[in-house]
Every structure is written in C-alpha cells, then in structure tokens.
Amino acid sequence: MLRKSALRGYSIEGLREKLIATLYADDTTVYLNADDSFELLQTILDKWCLAAGARFNTKKTEIIPLGTAEFRTSLIESRQLKQGDAIFPDGIRIARDGEATRILGTWPGNNVGxxxxxxxxxxxxxxxxxxxxxxxxxxxxxxxxxxxxxxxxxxxxxxxxxxxxxxxxxxxxxxxxxxxxxxxxxxxxxxxxxxxxxxxxxxxxxxxxxxxAQYLTWLGSYLKPAHERPLWCFIADRILLGAMTRTARTTARRAAPSHTGARDSPETYWARWPPNGTRRRLRGQ
Structure with missing residues (x-):
C-alpha cells in the first residue's frame, strides 16, 4: 500500500523504485519526503491495520528528522511535517539533535557520535x-x-x-x-x-x-554490478559525490564505470588509492 500510494518518499538515482519503507520482522521504518503528508500516512496505516487485524504501537513510534538544521528545528517545534498537515500525536517521540534512536540494534541520529x-x-x-x-x-x-x-x-x-x-x-x-x-x-x-x-x-x-575484514566486505558490496548492489550503496554514491571537490566530481563523471547503475559514481577512486592509505580511506578518515 505504501509503495503504490501518493507518498513520494525518496527517489534515489540508480534505484527503480522509490524508497518509502523498509521492514524487518515487526519493525517498520517509513521514509517521508518534506512534501509528503503524515495525515495520508496515518490513513494508509489505519486501513492496513483494519484489513490485517493488527495495530501500530504509537508509544513505540519515533521520528528522526532529516534535512537542514532549520527544517529539523521547525519539525520538532511544530510537530508537523509541513504547514497545514496533521500534528504528530503526543505519544510519538521526535529525536532532537544529539539524541540517538535505536533501530534494529543500530543508533542513527543527527549529530550523534x-x-x-x-x-x-x-x-x-x-x-x-x-x-x-x-x-x-x-x-x-x-x-x-x-x-x-x-x-x-x-x-x-x-x-x-x-x-x-x-x-x-x-x-x-x-x-x-x-x-x-x-x-x-x-x-x-x-x-x-x-x-x-x-x-x-x-x-x-x-x-x-x-x-x-568487515570494511573490505563493504567495499566488495559497493563495487558489485547495479542489480546486485544493496540499497545503501546507491545512497553512499550520493553522499560520496557530495563530499567530492568539483574537479574530482568532474573526473568521476568522465571515468566512472557504468555497471553501478548511477550516472555519477565515485567508485573510480577506490582503485586509485595507494596501498598504505587504503585502511584510512575505508574508515572515512
């Protein structure tokens, strides 16, 4: 229902479908665009619960704001995704900067060390x-x-x-x-x-x-052909490209292999690192 709905979610270059939801066991994460409607999401979830005979636990629902610091602050203060949209129920926690949120054993958040x-x-x-x-x-x-x-x-x-x-x-x-x-x-x-x-x-x-050994496993996944790459690889493409200098980005556009499925790919630079710098770069240091 979510994937076929009017909710935009996130369109990521290289992926055929929008990123709108990920599910694991009884844990569900929904990704909303700034122009989406929380009220529409609630309507969809209510219909699903009615059909499935289940219900979402509002007390365990948490929101992690994404985007600029100004947008995050506005969302926290107004408790709305956008002006005119439904207000988040009181039982829903909104993570502030510096506060981590536990998702399947990980701790994502904004400005969280x-x-x-x-x-x-x-x-x-x-x-x-x-x-x-x-x-x-x-x-x-x-x-x-x-x-x-x-x-x-x-x-x-x-x-x-x-x-x-x-x-x-x-x-x-x-x-x-x-x-x-x-x-x-x-x-x-x-x-x-x-x-x-x-x-x-x-x-x-x-x-x-x-x-x-784990970081090399990451690298192996990142360098796979487009149809074999995990979701995070396509997101990493955009993050790495955003961190590149203009000159490096131009070079990547010209030289990047096409098998990753992205028009711009930083993958070219993995092969150019000197051996003594590989570990430092794999760790992002």
Whole structure:
C-alpha cells in the first residue's frame, strides 16, 4: 500500500523504485519526503491495520528528522511535517539533535557520535570478561573466550555502523587486561598471540583486523554490478559525490564505470588509492 500510494518518499538515482519503507520482522521504518503528508500516512496505516487485524504501537513510534538544521528545528517545534498537515500525536517521540534512536540494534541520529553508542557495548564486554576471569581459564581458553565475547558482542554494531579507532583501542585494551589479568608486564607480545596457531600464536581476537575484514566486505558490496548492489550503496554514491571537490566530481563523471547503475559514481577512486592509505580511506578518515 505504501509503495503504490501518493507518498513520494525518496527517489534515489540508480534505484527503480522509490524508497518509502523498509521492514524487518515487526519493525517498520517509513521514509517521508518534506512534501509528503503524515495525515495520508496515518490513513494508509489505519486501513492496513483494519484489513490485517493488527495495530501500530504509537508509544513505540519515533521520528528522526532529516534535512537542514532549520527544517529539523521547525519539525520538532511544530510537530508537523509541513504547514497545514496533521500534528504528530503526543505519544510519538521526535529525536532532537544529539539524541540517538535505536533501530534494529543500530543508533542513527543527527549529530550523534558513534562513540556514545559503543560505550554500553564495551562496558558489557568488560563485565563479561571479568566474570570469566574469576574462573581462572587457561591462556588458550582466554583466547577462545575473547573471540566469543569481544568479537561476538561487537560484530553486529561494527558491521552496521563501523567502529571508531578509539573504540578499537578500548576493546583491544579490554582483551589485553583479560589475557594478563590486568598486569602491566606481558611475558608474550600481543602481536605474537594474534598469530594463527600454525604460526606460533593463539589466534587472539584483534579488533582492527576483524574490522578491516568487515570494511573490505563493504567495499566488495559497493563495487558489485547495479542489480546486485544493496540499497545503501546507491545512497553512499550520493553522499560520496557530495563530499567530492568539483574537479574530482568532474573526473568521476568522465571515468566512472557504468555497471553501478548511477550516472555519477565515485567508485573510480577506490582503485586509485595507494596501498598504505587504503585502511584510512575505508574508515572515512
């Protein structure tokens, strides 16, 4: 109903259909254009609920304003998408700048630092490792636990939002303290422990190494042909092009391959990075 409605949503170059909604299990995210009508959305949802015998939980409904700072402020103060439109019900929370909103385990928002989203995760890793430390596991056992706990608790958020360098260091420090029970003197170099067993190590978890593998997976998805690319790749095209200088953008238009499905593509520049700068650029630093 949403995709066939008069709601505009977002038209993204390279995509055949407008971006209007994404659904996962019982979690639904709707994307409204500044010219759309919240009242029309409510009418559509009411019809769907009537037909399906379901209902949306207004108390759990949250709005994340997109666009300029002026537009976001206006939306928050008026509680309207546009003048003359329906006012958002009182039970709906509108995220202000600096406030993150949880969506499927991620924390998007305006002017929200990703470091804040990681604080709870790192604390949980430290607390769990501390509990296991009291059981006095062997060095090999600690290596396995570090992979399961430090790696497992952080994999999803790292895959969806990336992990800042300072968080990487905090996570590796938590593993280091767990391995050596907080002692400052280490009889075996950590780089040695991070090697695979056949190379004399324990395969100890290393945040930077795991994250680099994830970023390369992102790159692989980004460089796929248009019909295989995930939705986020087409959005990334527009963001990257917007960050380019005028000269770089002109060069991209002339040299970009056509298989990505976008008229302008920054993909040309991935192949031009020198090897020693790849990790920094993959991380957007």
């Amino acid at each position: 990703t470091v804040n989203a990681w604080t709870v995760v790192i604390d949980r890793v430290r607390n769990t490792l501390s509990k296991w430390s009291r059981k006095n596991p062997t060095l090999a056992g600690k290596s396995i636990l570090a992979r399961v706990i430090a790696g497992g608790h952080t994999q999803f958020l790292a895959a969806t939002q990336g992990m800042p360098l300072q968080v990487e260091k905090r996570l590796d420090k938590a593993v280091l303290d767990f391995i050596w029970d907080g002692r400052k003197s280490h009889p075996i170099n950590m780089d040695v422990l991070r090697r695979q067993r056949e190379d004399g190590g324990l395969g100890l978890f290393h945040a930077a190494g795991r994250n680099d």
